[in-house]
Amino acid sequence: MRVMAQMAMVMNLDKCIGCHTCSVTCKQAWTNRAGTEYVWFNNVETRPGLGYPRGYEDQEEWQGGWVVKNGRLRLRAGGRFRKLATIFSNPKMPSIQDYYEPWTYDYETLLNAPAQKNFPVARPYSLISGKPINISWSANWDDDLGGSREHAAKDVMLKGIEDKVRMEFEQTFMFYLPRICEHCLNPSCAASCPSGAIYKREEDGIVLVDQDACRGWRMCITGCPYKKIYFNHKTGKAEKCTFCYPRVEVGIPTVCSETCVGRLRYIGLVLYDADRVLEAASAEDDTDLYESQLGVFLDPEDPEVQRAAEQAGIPGDWMEAARRSPVKKLIMDYKVALPLHPEYRTMPMVWYIPPLSPVVDVIKDTGYDAEDVDNLFGAIDTLRIPVEYLANLFTAGDVEPVNGVLKKLAAMRSYMRDINLGRDPRDEIPAAVGMEGEAMYDMFRLLAIAKYEERYVIPTAHAEQAHALEELATECAVSEYGGGQEIFGEGSGGAPTPVAVENFRVLQQAQTADTMEALPADNPMRGRINLLTWDGRGLPEGMFPRSAGDDEGGDR
Amino acid sequence: MTMFLWVIVPYVCLAVFVVGHVWRYRYDKFGWTTRSSQLYEDRLLRIGSPLFHFGMLGVVAGHVVGLVIPQVWTNALGLSPHTYHVIALAGGIPAGLAAVAGLVILVYRRRTTGPVFSATTVNDKVMYALLGTVILLGMWNTIAGSLLQFGGEYNYREGVSPWFRSIFLFRPEPELMAAAPLGFQAHALLAFLLFAMWPFTRLVHVFSAPIGYLTRPYLVYRSRDARPGSRAPQRGWERPELQKK
Numbered sequence: 001m002r003v004m005a006q007m008a009m010v011m012n013l014d015k016c017i018g019c020h021t022c023s024v025t026c027k028q029a030w031t032n033r034a035g036t037e038y039v040w041f042n043n044v045e046t047r048p049g050l051g052y053p054r055g056y057e058d059q060e061e062w063q064g065g066w067v068v069k070n071g072r073l074r075l076r077a078g079g080r081f082r083k084l085a086t087i088f089s090n091p092k093m094p095s096i097q098d099y100y101e102p103w104t105y106d107y108e109t110l111l112n113a114p115a116q117k118n119f120p121v122a123r124p125y126s127l128i129s130g131k132p133i134n135i136s137w138s139a140n141w142d143d144d145l146g147g148s149r150e151h152a153a154k155d156v157m158l159k160g161i162e163d164k165v166r167m168e169f170e171q172t173f174m175f176y177l178p179r180i181c182e183h184c185l186n187p188s189c190a191a192s193c194p195s196g197a198i199y200k201r202e203e204d205g206i207v208l209v210d211q212d213a214c215r216g217w218r219m220c221i222t223g224c225p226y227k228k229i230y231f232n233h234k235t236g237k238a239e240k241c242t243f244c245y246p247r248v249e250v251g252i253p254t255v256c257s258e259t260c261v262g263r264l265r266y267i268g269l270v271l272y273d274a275d276r277v278l279e280a281a282s283a284e285d286d287t288d289l290y291e292s293q294l295g296v297f298l299d300p301e302d303p304e305v306q307r308a309a310e311q312a313g314i315p316g317d318w319m320e321a322a323r324r325s326p327v328k329k330l331i332m333d334y335k336v337a338l339p340l341h342p343e344y345r346t347m348p349m350v351w352y353i354p355p356l357s358p359v360v361d362v363i364k365d366t367g368y369d370a371e372d373v374d375n376l377f378g379a380i381d382t383l384r385i386p387v388e389y390l391a392n393l394f395t396a397g398d399v400e401p402v403n404g405v406l407k408k409l410a411a412m413r414s415y416m417r418d419i420n421l422g423r424d425p426r427d428e429i430p431a432a433v434g435m436e437g438e439a440m441y442d443m444f445r446l447l448a449i450a451k452y453e454e455r456y457v458i459p460t461a462h463a464e465q466a467h468a469l470e471e472l473a474t475e476c477a478v479s480e481y482g483g484g485q486e487i488f489g490e491g492s493g494g495a496p497t498p499v500a501v502e503n504f505r506v507l508q509q510a511q512t513a514d515t516m517e518a519l520p521a522d523n524p525m526r527g528r529i530n531l532l533t534w535d536g537r538g539l540p541e542g543m544f545p546r547s548a549g550d551d552e553g554g555d556r
Numbered sequence: 557m558t559m560f561l562w563v564i565v566p567y568v569c570l571a572v573f574v575v576g577h578v579w580r581y582r583y584d585k586f587g588w589t590t591r592s593s594q595l596y597e598d599r600l601l602r603i604g605s606p607l608f609h610f611g612m613l614g615v616v617a618g619h620v621v622g623l624v625i626p627q628v629w630t631n632a633l634g635l636s637p638h639t640y641h642v643i644a645l646a647g648g649i650p651a652g653l654a655a656v657a658g659l660v661i662l663v664y665r666r667r668t669t670g671p672v673f674s675a676t677t678v679n680d681k682v683m684y685a686l687l688g689t690v691i692l693l694g695m696w697n698t699i700a701g702s703l704l705q706f707g708g709e710y711n712y713r714e715g716v717s718p719w720f721r722s723i724f725l726f727r728p729e730p731e732l733m734a735a736a737p738l739g740f741q742a743h744a745l746l747a748f749l750l751f752a753m754w755p756f757t758r759l760v761h762v763f764s765a766p767i768g769y770l771t772r773p774y775l776v777y778r779s780r781d782a783r784p785g786s787r788a789p790q791r792g793w794e795r796p797e798l799q800k801k
Contacts, residue, residue: 194766
């Protein structure tokens, strides 16, 4: 057993209102640079729909992920020799047209136009060619089923059920699917990289691209079946979602989670056995992959796992975080979260709670009680279209697990209504889906009212490491061994400035403390003056440097 | 002049080539890339790029054989100069034509595809002009000089090749090159200028040919500690120069 910790995310799709706040804040934080105009590390798709880039789920076409051939796991786009033979022109790389051509507007015309009869217009210009363009596609062109008669019908996930799905307005259903990099346990992007520039971090499993090692061969873009690796066309290097590692290292959630209006994202640790990943990813049938991935995860309560984790060097506070992890609860304990496209065999680690809303909406429309457990169960069994569609997304087409999850959510809805209305809770409802009443109540709490600290259980970079990360907190000031350099603020001097929010804890403590004297002894800000919290009364010690004639301490 | 062109220039260019690559690798790993434009345009690249690159691989292999292996060795193997020549032309001309055809397609694509053209820097343009000239001169030498034998027969393996080897043996023999036809002189001189320019252009991607991919495991794990710039230098035994004075 080789225990590894993985930072993972679960999204509760019932709560997503499709506001794109996560996408926008992510873009502002990470991809607002030249060369990444078309790049959305986080995007929100309306399903059924084509997604971004257009039709990325069609692996017959895009050749992403892994396949099992003769019992062995292989890259669908071809192995090492094939990659090197096609290195001069990647045969399966989406073009900018498959994403969309990014544009800006000629705002200057609005400001500089002379007085005229017609109102001046800011025309769109391509950010790629610099020429005026006619905008005809974008990252969410089919938002809210816009143009769905034309586009949604081409959704790859509708294959096999297209005759049953109607795109007529009255009979359709939809939900939103926010997507980030899956930070897979078996990442096919990393496996496709000829330079070995894509790596998985040992500590938290975050998959990153080493910008100094990437040589721009573009094989990762084909390799990733979720098309969540992007080519920066200005720098010529691959870029991807970083799981906001500088934030996560200091214990705060990713930007997309932090700003999520619906509070639908959960972040936490999952422990897994790295030695079993390959075997699990090689499961014979696509429909076995959900179960086989569950089998890779380790229970942090198991003493044997705890012992192995200690040997693997996983710190105690990380084990504690793994025990409290909301992600672990939703995936392993309640089993309501499902992986996105397990059939790609990359063992994705951003999981989803499928939406019950398409089912609830149908019952509501027919005038029946949409919170009655029997109505809901009946609808889940008979409403094959949304369920089969969800199964195509989350369980490689196996409707059983999706049915199970939806029934749990339906049962929770019914069970909690009784409690909220002051009626006696009916224990046969949770029993019908194989749960205890108490567990169901806990699940309700986690899904409905969990606070920030319960939704995001993120252990910081381990204490000893954090000490080294905080430049100021090391006992040795930079200037003292830099050879005569003076300190000009934090991070000055010859040493490289840490990428992480290196002084996050130090500054956070300083900004929230009542007085600087109240800070912990190891905080280097202790005893300093904080002008923001100084009330103007008195002259604190150390506010001004002592001058030669100042020994009497007279007034200034 | 002979001394300058065939001794000083080659050594200066080679020195710039070596030192330049070391410098670039140390200080500009971030800029070390192929700077692919496949995202913008795919159709022409799919034909032109493999044609050019595979052609160039053949051309480079031909140069290695022609320049590095002395004529006496092939003679000893029983290959007469004439037979060698036929083999060299049979291999070299298709490879050269592929490279030229690829280059023409790629340059046409670069000029006519708006986004690709606007992503082309001055550095790129100078490099393409030089590279194109060197390749065309090489083709001229092969076809006009060796195949059709304009201006008499010239065996480069008795002139250019020994001169090329003499440079690396640090016993330069410039008079060999001074006696060579103009086409060969221009080809060699511009090639050395290209070498001098090499480390400062996108051509550096030649040296990141990912051969290691064939042997490394598919998945790469790395510790956070290994991330560059993630922590201040530690005090310790290994860093005596960082001790307090």
